[in-house]
Amino acid sequence: MKKIFVASALAVAAVSVSPMFAAPAAAQSTKGSAVADLEAAVAQSNAYKTALTQIGTTYKAQIDQVETRSQTLEAELNVLRAKANEEAKKTPRNQAAVDAAIKAFQDKSTAAQRELSQLSQPYDLARTYAIDQISVRLDEAVKAGMTKRKVDLLLSYNPQIVLAAEKNVDITDAIVAELNTLVPNVQIVPPAGYQPGQLMQQKNQAAANAARAAAPATPAAGTAPTTR
Known part of the structure; x- marks a missing residue:
């Protein structure tokens, strides 16, 4: 079994952004299309990299505590897993004992994940806060990158599910x-x-409030328009 704790504080959370960006209609048909990995863009930004370093220092005690506890829990889970495997190999097989051993392992695994999640919450929240601050400017960065690369249609993609793409159509670096x-x-x-x-x-x-404030007022239902 892999380690339960996989440095969750250093993993990139999903970024809430639009999956597709398009330039104004007047500018279309004069440029090209491109793709970008928006989550990678956030992860590769200087602000995020610096934040991870600061988090590793500021929350070192908590990170070390989680790492130590995860090793202990993993050892306990290995014992329960071995017991379940041992019960499964017995002849004749006692299915009730096998089910009980499997349940013990599953219950311990769930409890371990819950415990580690609680212990890592302080620095996980710090990481999320850093990502949130970057994400609020992501749309601006995307539009500026599109303008400089002369792109009027951008598709967000995950490199793990894209079979192939020419390097020059990926504007993540921009x-x-x-x-x-x-x-x-x-x-x-x-x-x-x-x-x-x-x-x-x-x-x-x-943005929604600004849009409502800018929208022209509409007469209430049943109200006749004012005439001179």
Whole structure:
């Protein structure tokens, strides 16, 4: 079994962005299309890399605690797994004993994951907060990268599921460069009450409010238009 703890604080969370960007209609048909790995763009940004280094220092005690605890739990799980395998190999086979051994392993595994998740919560939240700060500027970085690379249609993709793509159609590096300019650094200590994705939600809400404020007022139902 692989380690339960896989440095969750250093993994990149999914970024909430639009999967496809298109330039204004007037600009279309004069440029080309491209692809970009937006999650990789965030992960490769200077701000995120610096944040990971800072998190590793600031939360070192918690990270070490989780690593030590994960090794202990893994050893305990190995014992339960071996017992389940041993029961399964017995002749005659006692299915009730096999089921009980398997359940013991599964219950311990679930409890271990829950415990490690709770222990790693402080630095996981710090990582998420860093990503959130970068993500709120991602749309701007994407649009700027498209303009500089003369792209009017951009598709977000995951390199693990794309069979092949010409290097010159991938503008991930251009987006990273824009992020480095827009977000040179981020904070790693979340404010009190912060929830994952909160900054993106606030940005989207502000945009929605602005759109409603800019929309022309419509007469209430049953109200006759004013005439002179």
